[in-house]
Amino acid sequence: MVHSAYRAIGILDSGVGGLTVFQELTRQLPHEQIVYFGDTARMPYGPRPDEEVRRFALQIIDFLQNQEIKLVVVACNTATAAGLSSYREQSALPVLGVIEPGVRAALAQTGNGRVGIIGTAGTVRSSAYEKALQGARPGLHVIARPCPLFVLLVENDLVDTPEAEKVAVEYLAPFNRASIDTLILGCTHYPLMAGLIQKTVGPGVKLINSAREIAGEVKEILTEQQLHHPLRLAEPGYRFFVSGNPGSFEEIASKMLHRRIKAYQVTL
Amino acid sequence: MVHSAYRAIGILDSGVGGLTVFQELTRQLPHEQIVYFGDTARMPYGPRPDEEVRRFALQIIDFLQNQEIKLVVVACNTATAAGLSSYREQSALPVLGVIEPGVRAALAQTGNGRVGIIGTAGTVRSSAYEKALQGARPGLHVIARPCPLFVLLVENDLVDTPEAEKVAVEYLAPFNRASIDTLILGCTHYPLMAGLIQKTVGPGVKLINSAREIAGEVKEILTEQQLHHPLRLAEPGYRFFVSGNPGSFEEIASKMLHRRIKAYQVTL
Numbered sequence: 001m002v003h004s005a006y007r008a009i010g011i012l013d014s015g016v017g018g019l020t021v022f023q024e025l026t027r028q029l030p031h032e033q034i035v036y037f038g039d040t041a042r043m044p045y046g047p048r049p050d051e052e053v054r055r056f057a058l059q060i061i062d063f064l065q066n067q068e069i070k071l072v073v074v075a076c077n078t079a080t081a082a083g084l085s086s087y088r089e090q091s092a093l094p095v096l097g098v099i100e101p102g103v104r105a106a107l108a109q110t111g112n113g114r115v116g117i118i119g120t121a122g123t124v125r126s127s128a129y130e131k132a133l134q135g136a137r138p139g140l141h142v143i144a145r146p147c148p149l150f151v152l153l154v155e156n157d158l159v160d161t162p163e164a165e166k167v168a169v170e171y172l173a174p175f176n177r178a179s180i181d182t183l184i185l186g187c188t189h190y191p192l193m194a195g196l197i198q199k200t201v202g203p204g205v206k207l208i209n210s211a212r213e214i215a216g217e218v219k220e221i222l223t224e225q226q227l228h229h230p231l232r233l234a235e236p237g238y239r240f241f242v243s244g245n246p247g248s249f250e251e252i253a254s255k256m257l258h259r260r261i262k263a264y265q266v267t268l
Numbered sequence: 269m270v271h272s273a274y275r276a277i278g279i280l281d282s283g284v285g286g287l288t289v290f291q292e293l294t295r296q297l298p299h300e301q302i303v304y305f306g307d308t309a310r311m312p313y314g315p316r317p318d319e320e321v322r323r324f325a326l327q328i329i330d331f332l333q334n335q336e337i338k339l340v341v342v343a344c345n346t347a348t349a350a351g352l353s354s355y356r357e358q359s360a361l362p363v364l365g366v367i368e369p370g371v372r373a374a375l376a377q378t379g380n381g382r383v384g385i386i387g388t389a390g391t392v393r394s395s396a397y398e399k400a401l402q403g404a405r406p407g408l409h410v411i412a413r414p415c416p417l418f419v420l421l422v423e424n425d426l427v428d429t430p431e432a433e434k435v436a437v438e439y440l441a442p443f444n445r446a447s448i449d450t451l452i453l454g455c456t457h458y459p460l461m462a463g464l465i466q467k468t469v470g471p472g473v474k475l476i477n478s479a480r481e482i483a484g485e486v487k488e489i490l491t492e493q494q495l496h497h498p499l500r501l502a503e504p505g506y507r508f509f510v511s512g513n514p515g516s517f518e519e520i521a522s523k524m525l526h527r528r529i530k531a532y533q534v535t536l
Contacts, residue, residue, distance in 0.1 A: 006274060035334065036400055066530050068301065068505040231271055237336040241534075262334050265535040266509075 008033035010064035011073045012057060014043035014065035016157050016252045017189035018075030023257060031229050033236040035067045039203045040244035044151045045078040046120025059268045061091055062203035070227050073218060077119050077186045094221055101213035102184050103132040109206050110182040116175045117144040119186030120151060129186055142180050149170040155187040159196060163169035168200040175201055183210040241266045271327040275493045276301035278332035279341045283307060283423050284342030284520045285457035291525060293334040293485035299497050303335045303418040309512035312419045313346040314388025322351035327536045329359055337407060338495050339475030341486060345387050345454050349394035355523050362489055369481035373440040377474050378450040384443045385412040388419060396455055408481035411446050422457040438466040443469055509534045
């Protein structure tokens with residue numbers, strides 16, 4: 001057993017979206033310690049140029065690597081699309097992104113070969129999902145739509161409002177016309193509004209939750225590399241850092257995770 | 269073996285002074301992980317009212333307790349003098365201060381029963397050392413002098429300057445007249461200028477380095493409570509946080525510890 005197995009899993013996200021990944025990790029890997037960084041001062045990442053998102057992500061990976069971790073989860077589709085290969089080049093640790101696991105799950109799921117993708121402007125612009133899906137299965141029909149307001153609805157706790165319903169209908173109507181049977185939630189914020197999305201696209205469309213898929217992949221990597229925490233910790237430690245004011249993050253995170261979350265503001 | 273043994277040792281200080289404790293811990297306990305917090309934005313603590321120092325220390329202990337630690341070292345005499353018992357009341361972890369170990373070492377050392385103490389204004393004003401020394405040995409002759417500029421000389425890398433020599437002579441002359449044989453360095457910054465202090469008080473006076481003494485006490489507590497890290501980590505992780513700009517802290521720390529130190533700024 002290598003000593004690094006005792007270390008934590010590092011998660012980076014632009015804000016609270018990655019908490020869906022955090023939550024899945026705590027479900028699927030309940031004995032692992034986790035260090036979470038939410039770049040709340042600079043979110044949303046969606047509208048930013050790739051180069052800037054890459055620079056922010058590398059700063060956060062540098063921070064996480066100084067916090068005793070064994071693996072980095074880029075729990076943000078925009079940051080994954082902007083430069084997963086750069087992060088892998090610059091880190092000695094395994095770096096996992098959210099796109100590949102979602103793609104694999106969608107390919108396994110679709111029956112009629114018609115797959116939808118929703119994501120931030122950056123993720124959709126990158127065509128990362130289309131390339132991966134069509135690279136794996138050339139004849140696949142793929143339609144992608146950016147839904148930039150979704151992140152803001154989630155970050156500002158506005159999902160259960162009439163305006164959110166209107167926004168959802170506006171963004172998702174094209175998928176109804178396209179007869180997709182699978183919709184990739186290509187942003188880790190979206191599982192937090194999965195109810196509204198499902199209601200809008202109808203019960204016939206299967207939603208792919210990239211947070212759940214990546215947690216499965218983390219588990220596989222820990223097994224392959226013998227990095228599962230050797231102790232079955234009853235209360236593994238969770239550390240939360242943000243770049244902005246911790247108050248609103250703590251509020252959303254505590255509500256979502258049903259436990260009191262304490263976060264600290266770090267300047268990168 | 270309890271799981272918490274795998275956790276780190278937490279150190280709090282007003283700035284870089286606690287690095288002398290850090291250094292002694294890495295020497296005496298080379299397999300322990302350490303989390304260090306230097307309150308550089310609010311140093312020096314010496315001139316501040318006790319109540320304020322206590323409030324700052326409690327904030328830092330709260331932060332450290334959220335960083336997966338098993339024990340708190342208050343590596344600052346001013347903070348120890350201001351409220352060690354409050355910190356112990358408010359923490360579920362063992363909390364160690366720098367005064368008791370220094371007192372024990374001085375009592376073991378003195379031959380003529382004449383002991384000097386130098387510290388910050390806060391430490392000297394508290395009479396914490398005198399009370400502990402005379403409580404343990406009532407006839408002891410104790411003289412204490414505040415040396416407020418010493419911390420600033422160390423924090424600003426000005427120890428090897430002619431003005432530092434003048435300041436040392438000014439502060440330390442009373443000890444020569446008092447014929448002490450033991451001088452407690454009642455501030456964790458002072459070991460960083462031990463050469464100048466020794467030269468000024470002369471070779472007949474034994475200096476008590478509270479950093480070294482507290483490291484010995486940490487070792488004892490870890491043994492008693494079975495909290496030594498169960499793995500003989502070849503490269504235990506060290507995490508550094510500061511409240512001010514990390515640049516100057518990193519510079520002094522890297523020079524002192526002969527390794528590249530990366531620190532992150534946290535807002536408490």
